[in-house]
Structure formats: C-alpha cells, structure tokens
Amino acid sequence: MSKHKPSSKKGPKVGSGGVRRRRLEGRGPTPKATDREYHPAYAKKKAKEAEEKRNEAIKIARAGGKLPAYLKLEPGHELIAGRNPVLEAVRAEIPLTRVFMVSGNVTDERVEEAARLAAAQGAPVLEVSRGHLDVMTENAAHQGIAIEVPPYDYESLDNVIESIAELETPGLILALDSVTDPHNLGAVLRSASAFNANAVLITERRSAGVTGTVWKVSAGAAARVPIARETNLVRSLQELKSNGYFVVGLAGEGDVMLDNLELADMPLVLVTGSEGKGLSRLVRDTCDQICSIPISGDMESLNAAVATGIALYEVDRVRRKGSR
Known part of the structure; x- marks a missing residue:
C-alpha cells in the first residue's frame, strides 16, 4: 500500500478565504491621500499648514504682536x-x-x-x-x-410712530427692502439726516445692521436719525398705513415720476429695494404707488443709496416750498 505524498504546490490553505474576509471587516473606505500619514501628500499638507502658521505669526509680530x-x-x-x-x-x-x-x-x-x-x-x-x-x-x-x-440700540416702530405724531410736520420714514450693503445703509442715513427724514426702517434678516462701517459712512447720522428694526417689512408697512402713512416704492418702472409725486407733502414712507433685485413682490403689492426717477437712457438703474437720496431731496424740496 503506497503512501500519499503531500503536495509541494503552493496555494491557499483550506478555509483561508474566511480569514481574509474577517481581516477586511470594519476597515471602511480608503482614507484620502492627505489623511494617510505614510503618504507624501500628507507630508505636503502638514508642511503647508506649518508655513501658514509661521506666516500668520510673522504678520502678527510685524503688526505689533498679539493683543493684550x-x-x-x-x-x-x-x-x-x-x-x-x-x-x-x-x-x-x-x-x-x-x-x-x-x-x-x-x-x-x-x-x-x-x-x-x-x-x-x-x-x-x-x-x-x-x-x-x-x-x-x-x-x-x-x-x-x-x-x-457698543451695539446699536434700535428703536421699535411703535415708538417711532408715537414720536413723529408729536411733531407739527407730516412724518417721513425711509424703509429698506433687503438692502444688505452697510455702505448703502450708511449713505441712506446720511441723506436722511440731510433732508429731514424722521426715521429709517430695516428688517432683522436679509438687511444690513448698524456696524462700524455704517457709523463711518453715515458721518454721525446714525446717532441723529432713529433706526427701527422689525421682523417683517410688509407687516410694518401695513401698520404705518393704518396710522395714516402713504407708502411709495422706488423703482425704475414706476407709474408716476418723482417730480409728479402728489403724496410728497403727506405722511410718507419711501421704500427702496435691494441692490440687485429691487422691491420684492409682496412689498411692491403693499405700496400705494410706485415712483420712478427720470434718468438718462444710457444708465440702466441707480444705486439704492443714490436713488433714496434723490427721492428724499425732492420730497424735502416740495415740503419746504409748501411751507412758505
């Protein structure tokens, strides 16, 4: 009876497939090259981070060091x-x-x-x-x-309405519909102070608030002109209308030209739209009139702050003329 000789052929042992499967369990997806410590990309990433840190330290040191x-x-x-x-x-x-x-x-x-x-x-x-x-x-x-x-102390719209009601002249309020550029808000405040507006109305969201930039651009007008900040502009405009104000929106395709605005000497809210989209649909629908400023055909539109300043000047001019 011959004995069976073991095979010298190399290959996987019986059952080795299961062992290999167990070894691969739980490893998950292959990490990115920049997250593998042995990979050259990881070394490059760490070197870049160190360089950025050194540059920042140099920048701070040259500027006067870290702040006390x-x-x-x-x-x-x-x-x-x-x-x-x-x-x-x-x-x-x-x-x-x-x-x-x-x-x-x-x-x-x-x-x-x-x-x-x-x-x-x-x-x-x-x-x-x-x-x-x-x-x-x-x-x-x-x-x-x-x-x-310190942080700016905003007024409530109710307080603004009550304060204006005590004046002998009809109220004039500027409302900004999603004007997000603080430079525009600062310029609007400056025009409001120059042309006798009583207050500026902004919203809590999608609107620039009073920052250092606004203080700087307004040239102190942010301290002279009250700023009311409310949650919903449409609701605030409706409240103003219920208190006897007429709401006039500024837009290029208005139904009346600025120099023909018959509401100028009435309690008035002038609404300026955002820098890109202009007046929103709901705000436009809330307005009593849409007023446009005549400009050269070569110019498509005016900056929000510029348009507001021109409209304020015209309203103030009409009111001064009527008071003589």
Missing part, C-alpha cells in the same frame, strides 16, 4: 477708525466706551478735539502702539485713532 487682554473689544462692540469718522461720531455724541490713540498722535487738531470731546463724555482715552491698532482695525486706515462703540 485689556485691548480686546467686548462682544458685539465695533470700532470706528480714522480722524474724520471718529471726530464726526464724537461730535454727534454717539455712545462710546473707549478711545484708542497711537502715542504721539495728539499733534493733529482733529485727533486732539476727538479725544477731548470723548473724555468730556466720560470715555477713557488709551494710548496704544501703531502695531496694536493695526491689529485691532484689521489694518484699516485708522490714522492713529479709533473709538469703541
């Missing part, structure tokens, strides 16, 4: 920077908490006046390095001075 704790702003606070914006804001007696001045900058008359007026209002004046002020203003053109202002 006492120079950090309170949550929600904003900075207004630059000689003219700061002086205009302080002259308007806006609420402010601190003044930051670069050492040796008091030789400028505007800086000196701003610091003196702010100190008279009880705001502490702190001397800082130029590098620190660069960091605080994110390298804006601060010209050696900045002031810290």
Whole structure:
C-alpha cells in the first residue's frame, strides 16, 4: 500500500478565504491621500499648514504682536477708525466706551478735539502702539485713532410712530427692502439726516445692521436719525398705513415720476429695494404707488443709496416750498 505524498504546490490553505474576509471587516473606505500619514501628500499638507502658521505669526509680530487682554473689544462692540469718522461720531455724541490713540498722535487738531470731546463724555482715552491698532482695525486706515462703540440700540416702530405724531410736520420714514450693503445703509442715513427724514426702517434678516462701517459712512447720522428694526417689512408697512402713512416704492418702472409725486407733502414712507433685485413682490403689492426717477437712457438703474437720496431731496424740496 503506497503512501500519499503531500503536495509541494503552493496555494491557499483550506478555509483561508474566511480569514481574509474577517481581516477586511470594519476597515471602511480608503482614507484620502492627505489623511494617510505614510503618504507624501500628507507630508505636503502638514508642511503647508506649518508655513501658514509661521506666516500668520510673522504678520502678527510685524503688526505689533498679539493683543493684550485689556485691548480686546467686548462682544458685539465695533470700532470706528480714522480722524474724520471718529471726530464726526464724537461730535454727534454717539455712545462710546473707549478711545484708542497711537502715542504721539495728539499733534493733529482733529485727533486732539476727538479725544477731548470723548473724555468730556466720560470715555477713557488709551494710548496704544501703531502695531496694536493695526491689529485691532484689521489694518484699516485708522490714522492713529479709533473709538469703541457698543451695539446699536434700535428703536421699535411703535415708538417711532408715537414720536413723529408729536411733531407739527407730516412724518417721513425711509424703509429698506433687503438692502444688505452697510455702505448703502450708511449713505441712506446720511441723506436722511440731510433732508429731514424722521426715521429709517430695516428688517432683522436679509438687511444690513448698524456696524462700524455704517457709523463711518453715515458721518454721525446714525446717532441723529432713529433706526427701527422689525421682523417683517410688509407687516410694518401695513401698520404705518393704518396710522395714516402713504407708502411709495422706488423703482425704475414706476407709474408716476418723482417730480409728479402728489403724496410728497403727506405722511410718507419711501421704500427702496435691494441692490440687485429691487422691491420684492409682496412689498411692491403693499405700496400705494410706485415712483420712478427720470434718468438718462444710457444708465440702466441707480444705486439704492443714490436713488433714496434723490427721492428724499425732492420730497424735502416740495415740503419746504409748501411751507412758505
């Protein structure tokens, strides 16, 4: 009886397939190359992160180093920077908490006046390095001075209506429909102050709020013109209409030209639409009239702030003429 010799042929042993399947269980999808420590792409990613960290450290060091704790702003606070914006804001007696001045900058008359007026209002004046002020203003053109202002205190629409009702002249309110550019809001406030508007109405969502940029562009008008902020613009316009106001929307395809607006001397709300889409459908439907500004055929439309300023000027002109 011959003996069976074991095969010298190499190959998988019986049952090895199950072992291999168990080894592969739970491994999941293959990680990205940048997440595998042994892969060259991972080393490149880590090197890039380290370089970015070094560059940021160099940037901070050149700008004056990390900010000391006492120079950090309170949550929600904003900075207004630059000689003219700061002086205009302080002259308007806006609420402010601190003044930051670069050492040796008091030789400028505007800086000196701003610091003196702010100190008279009880705001502490702190001397800082130029590098620190660069960091605080994110390298804006601060010209050696900045002031810290608390979050803006918005009015309610009811309070605005009550305040205007006590005046002898018909009310004039500006309403902004989804105007999101803070530069436009600041310019609108400036025009509102120049042409005797009583208040500006904005919404809580899809609308620019009062920031340091708005304070700067408004040239102090944000302290002189009340700003009401409500949840729903259509509902607010309906409330104004129930209080005797006429609502006029500004749009290029209006049914009446601005110089023929017969509602100018009535209690009035002028509504300006967003920078791109203009008046929304619901707001347009709420308006009593849609008014357009005659412009050259070469120009398709006007900037929201510019259109608002022109309309305000015309309404103010008509009212002044009627009061003579």
